Amino acid sequence: MFLRNAWYAAAWDTEVKQALHATILLGESIVLYRKADGAVVALEDACPHRKLPLSMGRLHGDVVECGYHGLTFDGSGACVKAACVSRIPQAAKVRSYPVHERYGLVWLWMGDAAQADPARLLDIPEWNDPAWGVNRGDSMTIDCNYLYMTDNLLDPSHVAWVHQTSFGTAACESEPLQTVVNDDGVVVSRWLYDIEVAPFYQQYLKFAGRADRLQYYEVRYPAHAIIKGIHSPAGTGGEGAAAHEQAFVMDSYNFMTPVDENRTRYYWFQLRNFDPTDEDVSHRFAVDVRRAFEEDRVVLAAVHAGMKNRQSANIDLAIDSGPLRFRRGMERLIREEQDAAAASALNTIEVKAHA
Structure with missing residues (x-):
């Protein structure tokens, strides 16, 4: 497991x-x-x-x-x-x-x-960089299996419905997603162009009006997520575009630790490319992020209960490609680890038998 x-x-x-x-x-x-x-x-x-x-x-x-x-x-x-x-x-x-x-x-x-x-711990280049502000983080325990959390953190589309008062807008509903499978995890991302800015971000942007927005959701094995959010003035964003001087960049680091098969402890912190020493911004950031993640907590606990007690088969959608590929990768790694442990135990028994 x-x-x-x-x-x-x-x-x-x-x-x-x-x-x-x-x-x-x-x-x-x-x-x-x-x-x-x-x-x-x-x-x-x-x-x-x-x-x-x-x-x-x-x-x-x-x-x-x-x-x-x-x-x-x-x-x-x-x-x-x-x-x-x-x-x-x-x-x-x-x-x-x-x-x-x-x-x-x-x-x-x-x-x-x-x-x-x-050296196998996640590397965060911006950590301790004085140009980046840090929300030192928070944690909560969620009544769900950790894989429902990795599903959630590889699903940019859910913000349109779960986070309507924070991270989401209608633009997040249907834009196609790009999925990339790496050796160490899975990335799901997309650019949204010329969109209305979601409520959470409006108070922090250094520019007015509509924006181009990057949603970048990456989860690395076993359950470490990097959520990158970029807002750039409309017409200046996109794959390969030079970073705009007023662009908002937020890197959210999220670490899921299984308590057991039914509970997960969730740790997080954010780094931002603006107002690095402004404690008021850090405080508001922390409060707003916590409020948004409480929305996830309610949904994920209900999903876990619903899946555990389901009376009919569940279905998968096209937006589930990233989460399903991550799950398959985890299954492979766990199986390889268990096979290696079994082979080592058998070798030990054989050595003792010949001693």
Whole structure:
């Protein structure tokens, strides 16, 4: 169901302190905390004795004490103290997850620790560029499978109906979409020409009148979305056109982390090419984006419930090409990962049998 050899956003860096922070990723219970030197630790949230969550225990400096019988674990997951026994059992250990901090987020690698390369994290060239303003982001939990969210973020047309008071206008209803399948994900995009500006964008544009608008929706495996929005004065936009000096550019970065098969934690932030130091703009941006994403939350929760309890078959439309191709790509990657894990396990068994 999930691709495990990948980085997933687990929390904002400000959420993880020198205290026990319980969370769930890909159906796995995890406890996070910071050591005295500021490094983040991520451990399986279950004492190996009776599986009491370690998050119900106590943090003593850099080690976690189980709240049931006092077994104590360090940041590597090794048991360093077991007061109830004469010696520490060999099996007294918990899984430790690779951690990396970037873009104000704490990222966890959920698969084979040997493959946890920070270079595989999404690159954002504008991050820390003083010419770009940043809305530092927000998060929410949505009651739906993460693939309904990737469907949504590869569907520019939905804004015409879901976001009529924010991102959408009637021009978003029917213009054909271009779909490109890459090795790392799928891109769906289109230019809309000489259109009325949607309500969300009107307050931020540096020009008056109608606009040419780019809708660029990209989702990379496992579930990282880059939504690029450009508004340029009508007649100045289009594929290959030089950037207009008054063009509005917003790059929205969206990270979906499955909690389990029925819930997804959604993290986001935006970068913009205007008013980089204006805190009022950043605040209004954050409020308006949150309001628009709440519209998505209502729809996606209802879609998940409707699909889970459907009494008749659902249909696909031409606008579903991008989402369906992304799903097929995910299925292939998950299948390859599972096949590799099965082959490795079989090889281990054979080696032990011949030892």
